[in-house]
């Protein structure tokens with residue numbers, strides 16, 4: 454699933470604009486996934502003969518299909534008529550993704566902000582961009598960077614900042630079993646990277662003191 458960005462940068466419009474974000478579904482074959490899940494469980498010595506587990510392969514297939522499917526959305530932007538030139542920040546957005554190494558979930562929060570240029574973005578779109586990139590096998594570093602780069606490309610803002618704090622169940626429930634640990638990643642660009650006071654304001658408003 455990849456976003457096919459619009460050909461051009463945002464047009465100089467004076468009305469709200471909705472650009473449909475295209476999703477290229479790679480096609481989910483639930484029947485094949487269910488069969489594979491049954492084989493997988495059997496290979497692990499788990500029988501699906503009991504009434505309680507009979508539907509488990511189907512549920513597993515559906516659960517992963519859900520985790521790997523994001524909802525299409527329109528990229529709604531508005532002209533920045535008032536010349537708003539301070540930070541816009543969505544704080545504490547829930548993150549739910551799956552690590553690409555073990556296919557185990559990682560969950561946490563994201564803080565996503567930008568300094569507007571000629572356009573402002575419909576606020577909910579910050580959460581939708583996050584969801585779009587989270588619904589695939591991921592590493593946290595790439596997820597963080599993809600969101601920041603997407604906003605930079607599509608909104609042409611004066612700066613972008615993304616911070617994600619997440620707990621990786623492959624690191625807490627198994628393996629090293631570092632219970633209670635979380636991982637923080639960030640991606641900054643433009644003013645939020647280069648101007649110390651903007652950068653500081655971003656981390657302060659996000660509730661992260663640097």
Ligand SMILES: Nc1nc2c(ncn2[C@@H]2O[C@H](COP(=O)(O)OP(=O)(O)OP(=O)(O)O)[C@@H](O)[C@H]2O)c(=O)[nH]1
Nearest residue numbers: 552553554555591592593594621623624627628629
């Ligand atoms: N950089 C990065 N690593 C991740 C992420 N999610 C999981 N990992 C790590 O991916 C690594 C995979 O390493 P491997 O040594 O191949 O796997 P493993 O033998 O299961 O490793 P252990 O978890 O140490 O038992 C582990 O260190 C995980 O903690 C992520 O988002 N970013």
Ligand SMILES: [Zn+2]
Nearest residue numbers: 552554555623
């Ligand atoms: Zn992992």
